[in-house]
Amino acid sequence: MGYLDNSTITVNAVLTKKGREILAQRGSLNINSFALSDDEIDYRLYDPNHPQGSQYYDIALKNTPIFEPFSDESQVLKYKLVTLPAGSTAIPVISVGQETINVKSTFRGETILVPATNPTFNTKLGYTAILANKNAGTVIGEGLDSSVSATIPSFLGDVSSETAQVATGLRFRFIPNNSLSSTVNTTLTIIGNESGGSKTIDVTVNVIGS
Amino acid sequence: MSTFRTFESTDIVAGRIQKVSVGLFPGGASQFSSSFFTSSTQAQITGSSEFEPKSGLYYTDVYSEAPTSDTSEVLFSLTYGHDAASGSSDRDLSTSKIKPTQAVFTQYQNLILSPGDENFTFQSGSGANAETIDKIDFYAMNFASVRFKERLVNGRFQFSISGSNGIFTYVDESAGFSVTGSTSAKAQYNIVSGSLGTSTSAAVTFDPEGIGLIYPRLGLVILNPEKLAEIVGSELTPATGSTNGYALNQYKLYNALQGAITTNPMKAGNEESIPSRHYFVRVKNQEFNYSNNPTFSLQENEISNPNDEGKIRFTSFQNDPRAYITTVGLYDDNNELIAVAKMSQPVQKTFDTEALIKIRLSW
Numbered sequence: 001m002g003y004l005d006n007s008t009i010t011v012n013a014v015l016t017k018k019g020r021e022i023l024a025q026r027g028s029l030n031i032n033s034f035a036l037s038d039d040e041i042d043y044r045l046y047d048p049n050h051p052q053g054s055q056y057y058d059i060a061l062k063n064t065p066i067f068e069p070f071s072d073e074s075q076v077l078k079y080k081l082v083t084l085p086a087g088s089t090a091i092p093v094i095s096v097g098q099e100t101i102n103v104k105s106t107f108r109g110e111t112i113l114v115p116a117t118n119p120t121f122n123t124k125l126g127y128t129a130i131l132a133n134k135n136a137g138t139v140i141g142e143g144l145d146s147s148v149s150a151t152i153p154s155f156l157g158d159v160s161s162e163t164a165q166v167a168t169g170l171r172f173r174f175i176p177n178n179s180l181s182s183t184v185n186t187t188l189t190i191i192g193n194e195s196g197g198s199k200t201i202d203v204t205v206n207v208i209g210s
Numbered sequence: 211m212s213t214f215r216t217f218e219s220t221d222i223v224a225g226r227i228q229k230v231s232v233g234l235f236p237g238g239a240s241q242f243s244s245s246f247f248t249s250s251t252q253a254q255i256t257g258s259s260e261f262e263p264k265s266g267l268y269y270t271d272v273y274s275e276a277p278t279s280d281t282s283e284v285l286f287s288l289t290y291g292h293d294a295a296s297g298s299s300d301r302d303l304s305t306s307k308i309k310p311t312q313a314v315f316t317q318y319q320n321l322i323l324s325p326g327d328e329n330f331t332f333q334s335g336s337g338a339n340a341e342t343i344d345k346i347d348f349y350a351m352n353f354a355s356v357r358f359k360e361r362l363v364n365g366r367f368q369f370s371i372s373g374s375n376g377i378f379t380y381v382d383e384s385a386g387f388s389v390t391g392s393t394s395a396k397a398q399y400n401i402v403s404g405s406l407g408t409s410t411s412a413a414v415t416f417d418p419e420g421i422g423l424i425y426p427r428l429g430l431v432i433l434n435p436e437k438l439a440e441i442v443g444s445e446l447t448p449a450t451g452s453t454n455g456y457a458l459n460q461y462k463l464y465n466a467l468q469g470a471i472t473t474n475p476m477k478a479g480n481e482e483s484i485p486s487r488h489y490f491v492r493v494k495n496q497e498f499n500y501s502n503n504p505t506f507s508l509q510e511n512e513i514s515n516p517n518d519e520g521k522i523r524f525t526s527f528q529n530d531p532r533a534y535i536t537t538v539g540l541y542d543d544n545n546e547l548i549a550v551a552k553m554s555q556p557v558q559k560t561f562d563t564e565a566l567i568k569i570r571l572s573w
Contacts, residue, residue, distance in 0.1 A: 009553070009557065009565070009566070009567045009568065010567075010568040010569075010570060011538070011551045011552065011553060011554070011567060011568070011569055011570070012551065012569075012570050012571075012572070013489075013538070013540060013549040013550060013551035013569045013570065013571040014549060014550055014551075015548065015549050015571070015573055016547050016548060016549060016550060018546050018547060018548065019546075019547070019548035019549050020573075022542065022546065022548065023573060029542060029548050029549075029571075030542045030543055031217070031222070031487075031489065031540045031541065031542055031548050031549070031571075032216055032217055032541070032542060032543050033214045033215060033216045033217060033540075033541045033545075034214070034215055034217065034489070034491050034538055034539060034540055034541065035213050035214050035215070035538075035539045035541060036491075036493065036498050036533075036535045036537065036538055036539070036559075037535075037536065037537040037539065038501050038503050038533060038534050038535060038536050038537070038556070039503070039536060039537060040536050040556075041501075041503055041505070041534045041536060041556060042505050043501070043503060043505040043506045043523060043524075044505045044523065046523075046524060046527075046532075048524060048526055058532065058534075058558065061534050061556060062534070062555065062556055062558070063555075064534075064536075064555075064556055066536045066537075066552055066553060066554065066555065066556065067552065068552060069537075069550040069551065069552045070550070071550075073546070073547040073550070076537060076539065076547070076550050077537055077539040077547060077550070079501060079502045079503040079504065080213040080501075080502055081213065081498040081499075081500065081501050081502075081533045081535065081559070082212070082213050082498065082500045082501065082502055083212050083213075083215075083496065083497045083498055083499070083500070084499070084500045086496070086499075086561055087528070087529070088500060088522070088528070088531075089521060089522055089528045090507065090520040090521045090522060091500060091501070091502060091506065091507040091520045091522065092502075092520065093519050093520035118520075125545060194212075194213050194214070195213060195502055197502050197520075
């Protein structure tokens with residue numbers, strides 16, 4: 001006869017930079033909710049045909065080493081676990097209604113982007129738009145209550161994020177840079193601030209004759 | 211459908227204070243037996259920086275390694291105080307009048323003694339034989355605050371000093387209590403002859419000899435120069451200053467400590483109270499069984515039919531999804547990420563399982 005394992009997992013948390021800032025300003029933290037993530041996991045390593053049987057299907061996932069916590073709140077919990085009804089066959093997908101933005105630098109108007117999530121999501125915290133190269137133009141977010149100041153995960157990418165521009169909102173306006181001397185090709189990524197899913201579209205601002 | 215879950219009031223346990231004690235020396239070591247070092251910049255110097263407080267006239271920092279080493283740390287400072295400025299140079303007493311030893315005496319007097327009390331009082335003997343010794347000078351060993359944190363741990367302090375009469379080892383008298391630690395905390399203890407045993411119950415001579423006092427909450431040890439000189443050796447008798455030179459008597463104590471350290475380790479521990487909250491993250495069976503991780507579902511670049519975007523990668527996951535928790539984020543009412551906790555290994559979550567994760571947040 002063995003003993004039942006009734007142990008609770010106890011882990012230590014570290015304050016993020018934002019947490020320390022808030023503690024210094026308010027003197028309290030007001031933590032009232034939690035979210036879970038699995039940023040380190042590669043589900044493609046799940047093997048439902050593992051030769052040693054079902055106990056080994058997820059052996060690669062369970063053996064994944066885990067990073068220590070980062071204090072930069074924008075670099076953790078990028079992909080959150082989500083509660084969906086049993087039997088769901090898909091994860092909420094973000095769409096923006098168009099696959100590309102392709103405009104001339106002399107274009108004086110603006111491109112309107114209205115992200116949507118299927119099924120409905122991100123209605124409270126909205127979306128984050130990241131224009132990878134801010135020389136291409138300006139992204140303006142609209143529609144969110146200004147008091148909403150949620151932590152937005154960011155992606156450093158392979159190139160310096162110093163060239164990126166970030167905006168949050170329920171819809172976005174893209175205004176091309178009229179003073180470009182050569183064509184700029186870049187990307188615009190829309191991230192669901194609640195769901196964590198994202199959609200990336202190509203952006204081209206053409207300079208005639210360049 | 212959500213990625214956040216609100217804590218219930220019973221999920222948060224507040225007001226917990228955890229006392230943490232570790233060794234006081236570099237790396238959390240409880241004893242130190244390497245040579246001490248001082249900095250050449252804290253010797254008596256001349257020129258425009260002569261009277262700078264850091265120049266060595268007031269105190270001398272004692273390092274764990276040569277101060278030029280990147281890993282060198284200040285362990286404590288040594289100083290000498292005298293209420294009539296003995297130890298200052300003749301020139302200082304007549305002309306410059308900064309009187310470092312008097313300044314030191316007064317600052318410790320103001321820090322420790324009651325208003326109107328002009329002397330540091332040491333206890334000699336105990337019971338019916340108890341006597342008090344009033345002194346107008348002292349040596350002080352002042353531990354860096356980063357080392358002693360909130361307080362020195364009672365009953366875990368030991369140091370040895372060497373002189374012409376031999377090496378003598380002392381502890382704080384609380385080392386003789388059967389229970390060490392802050393449960394018996396007082397503001398001040400006598401320094402008594404003895405040494406710490408390997409267990410918490412130490413062999414201690416309880417009869418103080420008027421050697422000194424320890425103030426655990428200040429990380430401060432005050433020593434009686436006259437008694438030290440009588441017991442350990444006359445080298446510890448403070449000197450007066452010369453025509454142009456300061457006595458820098460703290461070096462007498464430094465040399466006495468240095469002479470004993472490699473054979474008789476110094477021992478000390480620190481203690482601090484760390485407030486913490488516990489959050490019980492209850493992940494119920496119906497919750498958090500799916501993931502936004504891009505490898506959990508099919509991505510745009512993996513599909514030929516646009517309608518397949520977002521579909522769960524494995525058919526078996528559609529009936530029996532499995533998510534693997536690696537990170538817990540704690541959010542405030544503005545959805546700002548306040549704290550992060552990482553699991554030591556991924557925790558599987560399915561519709562058949564629940565997880566209870568206790569998060570301890572200290573600051």
